[in-house]
Amino acid sequence: MAAELFEHGQNEIMTPDTPKYKTSDEVDFVVIGSGAAGGILAKELSENGFRVVVLEQGPYLTEKDFIHDEIEVLNRDLLTNHPSLQPNTFRKTPNEKAKPQRAIAYGRLVGGTSTHFTANFWRFHEIDFHERSKVGPVAGSTLSDWPITYDDLEPYYTKVEWEIGVSGLAGASPFDPPRSKPYPMPPLPTKSNGVIFERAARKLGWNPFPAPMAILSQPRPGRSACINCGFCLAFACEVGAKSSSLATAIRMAEKTGRCEIRPNSYVHQIELDANGRATGAVYFDDKRNVQRQKAKAVVVCANGAETPRLLLLSANKQFPDGLANSSGYVGKNLMFNSGAMSMGVFEHPLNDYKGFAVSRILHDFYELDPDKVGFHGGGGLDARFDITPINFALGSLPPGSPRWGKGFKDALAHNFTRTVEIFCHGTSLPVEDNSFSLDPDLKDAWGLPALRMTYKDHPDDVKLSNWLNKRAAELLDAAGAEKSWSFPAGEQEFTVHLLGTCRMGNDRKTSVINSDHRTHDVKNLFLCDGSSLVTSGRGQPTMTIEALAFRAGDRITALAKSGDLSV
Amino acid sequence: MLVDTSRRHFLAEGLAGVSAVWVSTHWPSLVAAAEHAHAQVKSSTPPKFEFFTSEDAAEVDAITSRVIPTTDTPGAYEAGVVFFIDHALVTFAKENQKVYRDGLLALQARVRELFPGTDKFSGATPEQQDKVLESLDEQSASKGRNPFRRPAGGQSFFERIRVDTIMGFLIDPDSDKKGNRDAVGWKVIGRDPAHMFQPPFGYYDKDYPGWQPNSSSTDKTKS
Numbered sequence: 001m002a003a004e005l006f007e008h009g010q011n012e013i014m015t016p017d018t019p020k021y022k023t024s025d026e027v028d029f030v031v032i033g034s035g036a037a038g039g040i041l042a043k044e045l046s047e048n049g050f051r052v053v054v055l056e057q058g059p060y061l062t063e064k065d066f067i068h069d070e071i072e073v074l075n076r077d078l079l080t081n082h083p084s085l086q087p088n089t090f091r092k093t094p095n096e097k098a099k100p101q102r103a104i105a106y107g108r109l110v111g112g113t114s115t116h117f118t119a120n121f122w123r124f125h126e127i128d129f130h131e132r133s134k135v136g137p138v139a140g141s142t143l144s145d146w147p148i149t150y151d152d153l154e155p156y157y158t159k160v161e162w163e164i165g166v167s168g169l170a171g172a173s174p175f176d177p178p179r180s181k182p183y184p185m186p187p188l189p190t191k192s193n194g195v196i197f198e199r200a201a202r203k204l205g206w207n208p209f210p211a212p213m214a215i216l217s218q219p220r221p222g223r224s225a226c227i228n229c230g231f232c233l234a235f236a237c238e239v240g241a242k243s244s245s246l247a248t249a250i251r252m253a254e255k256t257g258r259c260e261i262r263p264n265s266y267v268h269q270i271e272l273d274a275n276g277r278a279t280g281a282v283y284f285d286d287k288r289n290v291q292r293q294k295a296k297a298v299v300v301c302a303n304g305a306e307t308p309r310l311l312l313l314s315a316n317k318q319f320p321d322g323l324a325n326s327s328g329y330v331g332k333n334l335m336f337n338s339g340a341m342s343m344g345v346f347e348h349p350l351n352d353y354k355g356f357a358v359s360r361i362l363h364d365f366y367e368l369d370p371d372k373v374g375f376h377g378g379g380g381l382d383a384r385f386d387i388t389p390i391n392f393a394l395g396s397l398p399p400g401s402p403r404w405g406k407g408f409k410d411a412l413a414h415n416f417t418r419t420v421e422i423f424c425h426g427t428s429l430p431v432e433d434n435s436f437s438l439d440p441d442l443k444d445a446w447g448l449p450a451l452r453m454t455y456k457d458h459p460d461d462v463k464l465s466n467w468l469n470k471r472a473a474e475l476l477d478a479a480g481a482e483k484s485w486s487f488p489a490g491e492q493e494f495t496v497h498l499l500g501t502c503r504m505g506n507d508r509k510t511s512v513i514n515s516d517h518r519t520h521d522v523k524n525l526f527l528c529d530g531s532s533l534v535t536s537g538r539g540q541p542t543m544t545i546e547a548l549a550f551r552a553g554d555r556i557t558a559l560a561k562s563g564d565l566s567v
Numbered sequence: 568m569l570v571d572t573s574r575r576h577f578l579a580e581g582l583a584g585v586s587a588v589w590v591s592t593h594w595p596s597l598v599a600a601a602e603h604a605h606a607q608v609k610s611s612t613p614p615k616f617e618f619f620t621s622e623d624a625a626e627v628d629a630i631t632s633r634v635i636p637t638t639d640t641p642g643a644y645e646a647g648v649v650f651f652i653d654h655a656l657v658t659f660a661k662e663n664q665k666v667y668r669d670g671l672l673a674l675q676a677r678v679r680e681l682f683p684g685t686d687k688f689s690g691a692t693p694e695q696q697d698k699v700l701e702s703l704d705e706q707s708a709s710k711g712r713n714p715f716r717r718p719a720g721g722q723s724f725f726e727r728i729r730v731d732t733i734m735g736f737l738i739d740p741d742s743d744k745k746g747n748r749d750a751v752g753w754k755v756i757g758r759d760p761a762h763m764f765q766p767p768f769g770y771y772d773k774d775y776p777g778w779q780p781n782s783s784s785t786d787k788t789k790s
Binding site: 067068069070071072076169172173174187189190191192193194195196198202207208209210227228229230346348349350351352353354355389390392393394395397398399400401402403404405406408409410412413416417 | 633634635636638640642659697700704706709729730732733734736737738739741742743744752753755756757758759762763764765766768769770771772775777778780781
């Protein structure tokens with residue numbers, strides 16, 4: 001009897017009752033992409049009673065598939081977009097011919113990039129939503145206010161922290177925006193790099209505080225607290241401690257019995273009917289056969305590169321320049337977040353290879369005064385060690401170190417346990433020419449036009465990075481590093497932050513979606529992911545993407561329930 | 568040869584407070600593994616290589632042993648790096664077969680050019696071997712890693728085998744890649760091969776008293 005009960009219980013847990021919809025079933029929503037935003041929208045919409053199909057281009061991997069093999073994960077793109085299947089081109093300015101050059105990396109699996117991120121979970125501050133009004137125009141930038149404020153988003157930041165799981169300490173930073181609730185669990189343990197960072201920052205009169213991280217410091221049902229295995233950034237968590245969509249929202253969505261996650265489904269077109277309404281999504285299945293999933297409404301959460309690409313691929317008679325692109329802003333205003341780094345080596349072993357990456361950050365420089373520093377923007381610093389052994393040996397010794405032989409081996413043996421990175425994260429100003437578009441020549445493995453990135457940092461972003469990096473170097477000095485070095489920031493040509501390319505706004509001429517995430521042009525087409533952001537914040541955009549997704553879930557549900565979507 | 572008390576002592580001290588006990592209790596098995604690798608490379612019966620001939624393997628073993636030499640701690644040789652590279656060339660790195668084929672021939676030509684009378688890299692003295700590799704190394708010192716720049720492409724044979732040696736020395740020992748045998752590479756750099764850790768992690772957080780508010784902090788929590 002007991003055994004039967006156990007087996008019954010186990011079955012319930014192991015095989016949630018997930019539906020399999022036919023492509024000809026007109027479901028309520030098709031959600032394209034299962035990452036930070038797509039996972040949450042799938043959860044919210046299915047929990048609100050709607051029938052949902054999630055189309056994810058990557059495979060459905062789970063904890064048992066997640067390994068510590070650096071070659072598979074970092075070199076062979078086990079979890080990420082593969083440059084030989086989906087190549088892209090890069091150029092700095094629109095009048096250049098773009099050349100094949102890997103410019104982006106994103107998670108290509110159920111859970112998307114949230115499966116392998118660092119999990120730094122800062123909220124944006126008030127300033128990020130109304131910076132344009134506060135500072136006025138910035139030359140060479142399309143800097144704009146958001147159509148929503150921090151206060152509009154605050155309840156949803158709190159929702160992310162409590163429902164998805166964020167560790168942190170409320171009130172620890174004097175620069176934090178207001179919050180309605182404390183964090184649901186205490187910060188993760190303090191690493192040696194955090195102690196060093198905290199002591200040095202205080203010596204300099206700054207305000208370090210425990211990093212908010214989307215990693216569990218305490219277990220939750222079905223999920224372990226962090227076991228500090230040390231393979232965190234770029235790796236997916238094998239115990240569900242990292243609060244990815246895979247470990248959280250996707251499972252909650254499946255539990256409703258109304259949501260199907262359909263992996264290996266590469267959407268390449270959204271079709272409209274004669275009335276200009278989206279009818280569903282056209283995709284390649286795992287055998288590269290074309291399928292059409294019918295739906296009453298379409299929600300695209302494919303990330304800040306693939307969302308605009310999909311709209312551009314979906315150009316039709318009514319929208320010759322790309323679906324929902326009457327503004328011409330689809331793909332424009334791409335932002336990365338600016339970044340720079342200094343490194344130091346300390347006398348004693350820190351063993352920071354253990355655990356998650358970051359335990360202390362500071363936001364003293366979040367809002368710099370342009371009149372004093374001579375550029376626009378702001379940022380934050382963190383202490384981290386996110387370098388796995390092979391990657392460390394291939395390039396994380398101080399410049400001038402031997403690259404092979406006894407001296408190399410001795411340097412590895414000394415430095416691996418004693419190295420700290422101070423990372424600077426900052427503003428990317430939106431620039432109209434910075435964009436994703438379709439490459440006129442290069443095709444992906446499915447024969448679709450490849451992504452073309454055009455990107456040149458606004459000059460202020462580079463100035464900001466170098467300014468922050470000086471603070472990082474001061475911090476390492478104050479910390480008493482045996483040796484430290486900095487990498488001067490230059491113009492970036494590669495990113496994992498894909499922001500701003502279908503921005504939100506009230507003016508349909510200068511934005512792609514409204515504050516409900518509905519496209520200005522197509523009534524039943526919604527976009528929500530990094531592309532929705534109007535500003536870049538000062539780094540760590542995923543928290544804001546997830547808060548937007550929770551809010552979009554409410555907005556779309558309200559529209560649907562009022563009959564506006566005929567769902 | 569590898570076993571002696573002072574060496575065990577050194578390694579234990581090098582990892583003080585981390586895994587000294589683990590290393591000292593497991594050290595004999597590490598040595599056994601190393602001896603096994605040694606036997607397989609030097610054995611007169613053909614070792615089981617998937618790509619290399621035994622002559623090639625001896626050359627590759629000799630090169631990798633200069634990239635990460637055996638000193639008072641294990642090197643590429645004890646980690647079985649030659650087996651890692653051999654396996655890589657017939658599985659996930661087939662595209663590098665030609666680099667190795669051509670590179671080994673060019674390397675031997677360089678040996679003959681620099682040291683007439685010596686035919687094979689493995690037949691040269693360690694000092695001569697280093698001279699040969701120095702002559703092939705186009706970038707003698709590290710420039711450090713800048714995560715905001717993509718590494719430049721293009722690869723010489725020396726750079727290929729240097730990178731492969733590092734990978735074979737430091738790959739996750741639980742992977743199927745046949746490198747970092749018994750985690751010797753991780754132990755050399757001070758990485759405890761355990762899969763799960765508890766704080767305190769290192770020297771600086773050991774006596775950390777816990778977070779105290781900044782003097783200027785204010786609690787902005789509304790409720």
